[in-house]
Amino acid sequence: MNDSTAGRKIAVIAAVTFAIMVPALQALTGWGQTAAEFSNDGDQTLRAAGYAFSIWGVIYAGLALYAVFQALPGRAEPHLMASVGWPSAVAGLGCGLWIIASAADLDWATVVIILASTGAVTWGLIAARVRDLGLIGLSRYLVVWPLGLLAGWLTVASAVNILTVLTAQGAIDPAHPLAPALAGIGITTLIAAIVAERIKAPTYGLAVAWGLAAVGVAEWGPKPLVGAAGYAGAALVLMLTVWLAFRRKPFSPYGITDR
Incomplete structure (x- = not known):
């Protein structure tokens, strides 16, 4: 293992640890405003039902498993990790920094951080060409x-x-x-459809559908048209995700599978 690979593995572990520890420390110390309080300052335009944020528990658990798995010798597929390793570290760092920025009420900083985090992890998955790798085992799941x-x-x-x-x-x-x-719902649905087709990770579409459905739940009463749009966007992304999951897999030019 060269120094670059070792550095990447350490960076991923550090970033994921940071992402998980920051909200935990905020909850324990009560420092700053919570994410819910931050959102309440301007959620009159678009909001998601509170239950939707429980997905962070699953995300944190998945990231923890990912961080451990990618650090094990000879487990994660090298080409895959070369593509997603550093971008995932950026995204993990961003998750923690967003909590800090929102707690300090740094509005525009939260926008920059979340866009950078989203762009990094998404670009890493696209660059990995997951569809061509033919991954069928732990590298796909973890x-x-x-x-x-x-x-x-x-x-x-x-x-x-x-x-x-x-x-x-x-x-x-x-x-x-x-x-x-x-406009926000429409653009999100369009971006999600494009990205879902490129990365072929069913969890991506499921997370988007979960979020858009939560928008539908939250907005159905006060803004029925927005609520309906949220439900429609969720349904479209979910149908696309199911179709992509069952579509015949393309031939892998690399012939790579998990060890």
């Missing part, structure tokens, strides 16, 4: 799936975060939220 779940949730969270900040900053009039809310 690398691609946890990172796909994180990328999917961050895709939805980015849209909600941006609209929350724009509303809190007065760029969006809370009295006229319909157009920006529908």
Whole structure:
């Protein structure tokens, strides 16, 4: 194992540890405003039902398993880790930094951080060419799936975060939220469809559908059209995810499978 590989493995472990420990420490110390309090400052345009955030428990568990697995000698597929390793470290670091920025009420910092985190982990999965690797074992379940779940949730969270900040900053009039809310849902659904087809990780689409459905639940009462759009976006992404999962797998030019 060369120094670059060792450094990448250590960076992933450190970033995942940071991502998990920061919210835990905030909960224990009560420092700053919570993520819910941050969102309440500008959630008049678009919001997700509170239960949806329970997905973080699954995400953290998946990231912990991923961090351990990628550090084991000879386990994770080398080409896959060369593509997703550093981007996943950036995303993990960003998850922790977002908690700090939101606790300190640094609105625009949260936008920059969440977009950087989403872009990093998504780009890493796309660059890995997961569809061509033909992964069928642990590298799929302990690398691609946890990172796909994180990328999917961050895709939805980015849209909600941006609209929350724009509303809190007065760029969006809370009295006229319909157009920006529908635009946010539409753009999120379009991006999710494109990314889901590229990375072929079912957890990505499931996370996006989970988030959009939670938007539907939260908005159905106060803004029925926005709620319906959330449900429709969730249904479209879910159907695409199921279709991609059962579509015949392409021939792998690499002939690579897990050890």
